[in-house]
Amino acid sequence: MTGDELKNARKASSWTQAQAAARLGVTQAYLSMVERGKRAVCSELASRAVGVFDVPATALPLTEYRPRTHNASFFQTMLGSLGYPGFAYLHGSMRLNPAEVLMQALDSDDLDSRVTEGLAWLPLAYPHMNWDWLTVNAKLRDRQNRLAYVVELARQAAEKADKPQLEAELAARVAKLEPSRLAREDTLCRESLTQAERAWLREHRPKPAKHWNLLTDLSVEQLDHVVL
Numbered sequence: 001m002t003g004d005e006l007k008n009a010r011k012a013s014s015w016t017q018a019q020a021a022a023r024l025g026v027t028q029a030y031l032s033m034v035e036r037g038k039r040a041v042c043s044e045l046a047s048r049a050v051g052v053f054d055v056p057a058t059a060l061p062l063t064e065y066r067p068r069t070h071n072a073s074f075f076q077t078m079l080g081s082l083g084y085p086g087f088a089y090l091h092g093s094m095r096l097n098p099a100e101v102l103m104q105a106l107d108s109d110d111l112d113s114r115v116t117e118g119l120a121w122l123p124l125a126y127p128h129m130n131w132d133w134l135t136v137n138a139k140l141r142d143r144q145n146r147l148a149y150v151v152e153l154a155r156q157a158a159e160k161a162d163k164p165q166l167e168a169e170l171a172a173r174v175a176k177l178e179p180s181r182l183a184r185e186d187t188l189c190r191e192s193l194t195q196a197e198r199a200w201l202r203e204h205r206p207k208p209a210k211h212w213n214l215l216t217d218l219s220v221e222q223l224d225h226v227v228l
Contacts (some may be wrong), residue, residue: 001046001059007035009053023052050095057082058129060097065137068104072112075105079118083125086118086225098126099134106138106146111189116218120153121226127169135177145186145212148177152208156220181212188216 010020021031024045033039041049043061050057078101080090096104102122105111122129138147155170187193193201193215201215209216220226 001041001049001055001061003035003037003039003041005055005059006031006041006045006049009049009055010035013053020052024048047095056126057095057098058126060095060100062097062100062130062133065100065103065133065140067107067141070104070108072115075101075111075115075118079115079121082122084118084121084225086114086121097130098122099129099131102129102147102150103134103137103143106143106150106189107141108189109191116189117223118225119150120157120220120223123151123154123170123173124157124166124226127166131173139180142182142184144177144180145182145214146188148174148181149188149209149212149214149216151177152212153218153220153223154226157223157226160220183213185213185215188214188218190216 010017013020015023017031017035018028021028024031025048026034026045030039034041034045041061043063046059046061049055050060076087077090078096080087081095082098082101102119105115105119134147135144138144151170151173155167155174158167158170187198188209198215201209201217205215205217206219209218
């Protein structure tokens with residue numbers, strides 16, 4: 001989020017700088033400097049702005065990616081805070097940019113199955129997330145196959161919902177990942193699979209999962225909460 005974006009959000013709400021500053025917990029002088037580009041929009045201020053103004057979560061700042069270990073409740077809360085119906089009852093005090101939530105999830109060795117099912121909702125709900133940041137970091141971590149499959153599931157969901165424009169946008173995202181497709185076998189965030197489970201999935205996984213060398217049986221038919 002830039003100072004101009006913050007100013008535009010304030011004006012769209014028909015608030016004065018003094019009113020907005022009070023709601024954001026900063027002084028009017030500080031907010032004025034931010035809006036004029038004299039001060040950067042820090043992550044804390046951006047998070048507050050997303051909650052105060054009608055600003056999408058994609059406006060939240062993205063910094064240098066750092067792998068972190070999170071438990072299932074973290075991702076459930078993050079998805080719930082971003083609006084995912086499957087965890088609508090969960091609302092944390094903090095929200096992250098959907099691109100960061102997706103990257104952190106894809107970079108996990110083992111995810112709760114309900115969280116994995118919710119990942120395809122992110123490209124549907126936030127099709128204009130920062131794909132450059134996400135793609136670069138996915139490639140750096142060798143997670144592009146996982147990313148491509150999640151976006152492919154989102155594309156299939158858009159097709160089922162008869163959203164041709166969104167389907168085309170997501171198909172283009174998948175196509176851009178094709179040249180970097182990895183030949184190495186991987187899982188969709190389930191590294192704890194047994195050898196027997198891996199053998200079964202090699203024979204029974206969906207065709208797109210086979211194409212992206214992923215051991216998973218997750219299909220669009222299983223995504224009950226991934227709706228438009």
